[in-house]
Amino acid sequence: MSAVMMDGRAVAKVWKEKIAKQTESLISKGITPHLAVVLVGENPASQVYVRNKENACIKAGIRSTVIRLDEGCTQQALEDVVRSLNRDASVHGILVQLPLPEHLNESRVLALIDPDKDVDGFHAMNSGRLMNGQPRFVPCTPLGVMKLLEAYDIPVAGKHAVIIGRSNIVGKPMAMLLLAKDATVTICHSKTQNLPDIARQADILVAAVGRPGFVTADMVKPGATVIDVGINRVDGQIVGDVAPEVAQTAGYLTPVPGGVGQMTIAMLLANTLDAAE
Numbered sequence: 001m002s003a004v005m006m007d008g009r010a011v012a013k014v015w016k017e018k019i020a021k022q023t024e025s026l027i028s029k030g031i032t033p034h035l036a037v038v039l040v041g042e043n044p045a046s047q048v049y050v051r052n053k054e055n056a057c058i059k060a061g062i063r064s065t066v067i068r069l070d071e072g073c074t075q076q077a078l079e080d081v082v083r084s085l086n087r088d089a090s091v092h093g094i095l096v097q098l099p100l101p102e103h104l105n106e107s108r109v110l111a112l113i114d115p116d117k118d119v120d121g122f123h124a125m126n127s128g129r130l131m132n133g134q135p136r137f138v139p140c141t142p143l144g145v146m147k148l149l150e151a152y153d154i155p156v157a158g159k160h161a162v163i164i165g166r167s168n169i170v171g172k173p174m175a176m177l178l179l180a181k182d183a184t185v186t187i188c189h190s191k192t193q194n195l196p197d198i199a200r201q202a203d204i205l206v207a208a209v210g211r212p213g214f215v216t217a218d219m220v221k222p223g224a225t226v227i228d229v230g231i232n233r234v235d236g237q238i239v240g241d242v243a244p245e246v247a248q249t250a251g252y253l254t255p256v257p258g259g260v261g262q263m264t265i266a267m268l269l270a271n272t273l274d275a276a277e
């Protein structure tokens, strides 16, 4: 039996159309939602992500400004840009594209973003709110995963969700969101022992590792829902963290590309609209 492919592109399209309508109505009231993206350096993947975000904003009627800084820019210069965006009343959402070049202090920059404009949801105020069960801005990728589960009516309450990866961007907020929906949550990471045994217990398995083909069929319970967050470049192709053979074992599976990545962008638009509202 072959898994049902969860079509992130189709679900994201519905979200984007809804957001475009709401944006139009906000603009008619004199408010144009405005996302400012700060991009430091020439990282090719970051350039692509920023271009995709920019295009998605334009299509939805959301104003997008990209501030490009040189690879060698100083911490002070970057912080000055963030401060000026915080002060700019026409800007509703601020996103600093990660990763930053090595010499820059990422956590100091993220802490500087006005929490009310933090559409990526990486500020400690927003992660704390998520942890307390009073979410404001939720990180776009795990939020997109939840919306995809909802769109496919995948039951979450009481189910065992296993997340592989414990980053602040994906793994940890993913765990909080699943917990808030009454899943029993296990987080695995690079030091986890017997990871395949734990993964095999999952009703919902989320892979956010950054290693192509990390999740193999023997790690998946037959019929489980497998969410592939990974984005890896192999020989010029984009592949996820889940081996293709898993499609024969899982009940539901997100493709890469065309799965979670599409939802991430839709949720960024949703958060920006929310900030403007």
Ligand code: NAD
Pocket (backbone or CB within 6 Å): 141, 164, 165, 166, 167, 168, 169, 170, 171, 188, 189, 190, 191, 192, 195, 208, 209, 210, 211, 229, 230, 231, 232, 260, 261, 262, 264
């Ligand atoms: P990260 O590097 O910050 O975290 C990776 C996690 O994987 C770590 O917590 C680490 O403990 C765990 N890990 C590494 N090796 C492991 C191993 N051998 N066994 C078990 N766990 C291991 O990465 P991230 O930012 O969380 O991103 C993860 C992946 O998701 C990457 O491929 C990234 O490109 C992708 N990503 C996709 C989207 C999207 O929109 N689809 C968004 C963000 C990240």
